[in-house]
Amino acid sequence: MARNRQRELALASVAILVLATAVWTMRPGRPSARASGPAAAAATGAAPGGGTGTAQVNLEALGGERPEPEESVRNPFRFKAPPAPPPVVSPPVVKHPQAGQVPAGGPPQPPAPPRITLKYIGDMADPAKPGAKVAILSDARGVYYGREGEVIEGRYRIVKIGVESVDLAYLDGRGRQTIRQNGQ
Numbered sequence: 001m002a003r004n005r006q007r008e009l010a011l012a013s014v015a016i017l018v019l020a021t022a023v024w025t026m027r028p029g030r031p032s033a034r035a036s037g038p039a040a041a042a043a044t045g046a047a048p049g050g051g052t053g054t055a056q057v058n059l060e061a062l063g064g065e066r067p068e069p070e071e072s073v074r075n076p077f078r079f080k081a082p083p084a085p086p087p088v089v090s091p092p093v094v095k096h097p098q099a100g101q102v103p104a105g106g107p108p109q110p111p112a113p114p115r116i117t118l119k120y121i122g123d124m125a126d127p128a129k130p131g132a133k134v135a136i137l138s139d140a141r142g143v144y145y146g147r148e149g150e151v152i153e154g155r156y157r158i159v160k161i162g163v164e165s166v167d168l169a170y171l172d173g174r175g176r177q178t179i180r181q182n183g184q
Contacts (some may be wrong), residue, residue: 113175116156118144119180120166133161137179 035144118137126132126147132142135158137144148161151171159167169176 011121038095113170116168116175116179118152118156118168118179120181122181123161123166135161135166137166 055086118139121136121138121143123133123135126134129147132147134145134147137146137152139153144152146158148158151157152168155171156168157171159169161167165178167176167178
């Protein structure tokens with residue numbers, strides 16, 4: 001117990017000694033022992049002869065005209081060169097056929113069918129036919145299963161089931177589309 005008391009007193013006396021030294025060195029008006037000579041005098045604003053002087057400030061330069069900031073397209077959050085502007089493309093010239101003339105391309109083609117919105121999830125082995133595959137497709141309304149040649153959702157026919165894709169077409173044979181398993 002006496003040993004702990006001696007240790008506490010020693011630590012308290014060391015702490016008081018450190019505090020007193022810090023206060024002594026930080027007190028105002030005391031010249032620093034390290035800062036002496038012309039370099040220290042210039043840094044503290046003191047004249048080389050021991051007196052205090054003032055720093056020379058050019059007040060006329062502070063009140064002079066300054067250029068206005070310019071608009072910039074610089075983006076500080078972008079670390080690569082800005083993309084080149086798109087090339088200027090003039091609109092194509094369309095020649096309207098005169099009455100009685102047939103256009104060179106023949107009659108206008110019907111619009112293309114809309115894209116097939118099904119997604120190809122994957123395939124599985126057909127339990128009814130060994131070696132055949134069943135494609136698994138989905139959209140926002142449900143999940144559909146089908147073999148090659150079967151009709152899906154009453155609108156599409158499965159043309160071919162590949163390793164990572166499936167080929168679908170509308171029932172009338174137009175609009176054939178390959179849908180990849182990765183969603184593109």
